[in-house]
Amino acid sequence: MTSINLFPIEERQTLRTTKLKTCFRFGSYSSYLEISNESKELHIELDQKVIKKNVAESVSGLSATYSHDQEYLIELFKIIVSKVDLMPEVTKEELATYFVNNINTSEVKK
Numbered sequence: 001m002t003s004i005n006l007f008p009i010e011e012r013q014t015l016r017t018t019k020l021k022t023c024f025r026f027g028s029y030s031s032y033l034e035i036s037n038e039s040k041e042l043h044i045e046l047d048q049k050v051i052k053k054n055v056a057e058s059v060s061g062l063s064a065t066y067s068h069d070q071e072y073l074i075e076l077f078k079i080i081v082s083k084v085d086l087m088p089e090v091t092k093e094e095l096a097t098y099f100v101n102n103i104n105t106s107e108v109k110k
Contacts, residue, residue, distance in 0.1 A: 026051045 015035065023034040031046035059076065062069040084095050 026055065 017035055021034075021036045023032075025032055026046070026048065029048075031048045031051040033044045033046060035042045059073075062073055064070060064073065084092060087095075
């Protein structure tokens, strides 16, 4: 395996990945980012706790007024609800109570 010096000369480098294959994953046990073209691949193992914190902060920074962010937030919400549904009943009840107590009920149609 060949090592890559990510910081050879400049203090900051930019790698635009719009035309490259990128894969970012984090789960229960590992986190990584892969960037590749046809012949080379960069695999970065990421700190699990830091990535989860960064993802949560990034989601907090999304706008509920921009349509592209709304669509993404709705998608995330549906995924989270499906995960919560698999949790123990006590946890589900606690989260349901939190949701009901914190949602703007004047806008919720019954």
